[in-house]
Amino acid sequence: EAAVTQSPRNKVAVTGGKVTLSCNQTNNHNNMYWYRQDTGHGLRLIHYSYGAGSTEKGDIPDGYKASRPSQENFSLILELATPSQTSVYFCASGDAGGARAETLYFGSGTRLTVL
């Protein structure tokens, strides 16, 4: 079973502060994703990566940066947190790209509150 670990599990930040959400996967998956989930919305893609050193913008990248320093780690960075970024954030990894089947494996989520 794929293991995706997010930290912290919960975070309270102040407006204008810097927040870093971390994600680690131990299954050597190439693809990693950051989503946020808000009531009434499905998970929305913020940034993704298809390997170490790569980051790509998703559907709602504004206000977020991402970093993929290694195959295992993918971070989401809020340089200047705002209350609108209060949400639950999910990291996922995927085991294939291209035409091959891919299953997403999710972390347990990080609940971020920006005051």
Next chain:
Amino acid sequence: GDQVEQSPSALSLHEGTGSALRCNFTTTMRAVQWFRKNSRGSLINLFYLASGTKENGRLKSAFDSKERYSTLHIRDAQLEDSGTYFCAARTGNYKYVFGAGTRLKVIA
């Protein structure tokens, strides 16, 4: 952009009964994945389908890319099935679009 319409948004079932969740897609999708968000907030993989149907215990899912829909059938619902169910459609090599979720409550 690519859209996923998931229905119903909420559902109550008595134990032992069943129902179906559905996701309609505005474009042809490459595959679909179904998840359940449990009481701890974790997203649990249920199915990944590139075509056809899959069954696992009391759950069965179907995906028809040509007709642009996927379904998740739950039979003999149990209390532990309660949670929010999401479908996610794979639109490209690295992109999934999620439905808004179905909140399922199973009642004793």
